[in-house]
Amino acid sequence: MTTNINQYHQWIDQLLDEGRTVQVPVYGMSMFPILMPRDTVQIKRITFEEMKPGHVLVFEQNGQWVAHRLIRKITENKTLITRGDGLPYNDAPIEAERAKGIITKVIKTRSPFAWSINTMIDDLLVKTAPISGRIFWMAGRITSFGLRVLSSELWVRK
Numbered sequence: 001m002t003t004n005i006n007q008y009h010q011w012i013d014q015l016l017d018e019g020r021t022v023q024v025p026v027y028g029m030s031m032f033p034i035l036m037p038r039d040t041v042q043i044k045r046i047t048f049e050e051m052k053p054g055h056v057l058v059f060e061q062n063g064q065w066v067a068h069r070l071i072r073k074i075t076e077n078k079t080l081i082t083r084g085d086g087l088p089y090n091d092a093p094i095e096a097e098r099a100k101g102i103i104t105k106v107i108k109t110r111s112p113f114a115w116s117i118n119t120m121i122d123d124l125l126v127k128t129a130p131i132s133g134r135i136f137w138m139a140g141r142i143t144s145f146g147l148r149v150l151s152s153e154l155w156v157r158k
Contacts (some may be wrong), residue, residue, distance in 0.1 A: 009065060016045040016101055023107055024065075030084030031056070031067055032140035033113045034125075040108040041067070045101040048078055054122030056103040057082055059094055066091075067103060071126055083129055086136040090129075 015022050026039045034056075035041070043058050051057070055070045057080065068082040071090060078096040083089070106114035116122070125132060 006063075009060075012043075013100065016043065019045070021104065026067060029140045029144055030087050031069075032086035032136055032143065033111055034085050034116060035067065035106065035114065036110045039106060039110065039114065041103045042105040042107055043101045044104045048073070048096040048099075051080070051096070051099070051102070053126045056117060056122075058100045058103065059098045060100065061091075061094065061098070065100060069122070069125060069129070071129060083133060085125055085129075085133065086140040088134045088137045 012022050012024065021042050021044045023040055023042050026035050026041055027037050029037065046055075051070055051073055053070050053072055056067055057070050058065055058067045059080070059082070060066075066082075066084075068084045068087075068091060070080055071083050072081040073079070073096070074081070074093075079093045080096055080099065081093055082091045084091075103117055106117055
């Protein structure tokens with residue numbers, strides 16, 4: 001399975017290198033409430049110079065591709081500080097060359113907030129991240145638990 005995922009990432013990386021925009025599914029709750037599991041997003045490659053705080057970056061971390069918001073970029077050493085909107089803390093700094101691109105559009109979503117990608121809301125979320133991250137983290141845990149309970153057999157009528 002790991003080989004298949006690596007091949008998939010290489011193929012997506014190649015398409016991005018060719019200047020193409022790609023659509024991929026999203027998994028996980030780290031960008032809750034903006035992105036939800038099974039949402040489909042569009043990714044486009046951009047340069048370090050084009051990256052701005054507020055963009056939702058897609059980058060490689062420990063063999064996985066992660067989509068988190070760019071909080072700050074450090075030009076001296078081309079380092080990026082990111083954070084999932086639904087996480088209470090910033091990620092460890094990453095090198096800019098690990099960035100695959102930015103999310104330019106949410107194609108399919110279950111989130112009523114997905115429209116906010118690439119709007120002025122991005123700047124607001126960067127500025128309020130220390131507070132909003134904790135609130136969204138707690139809301140995400142409650143939502144995730146609620147979805148598990150609702151889908152469990154306890155709630156299925158026989």
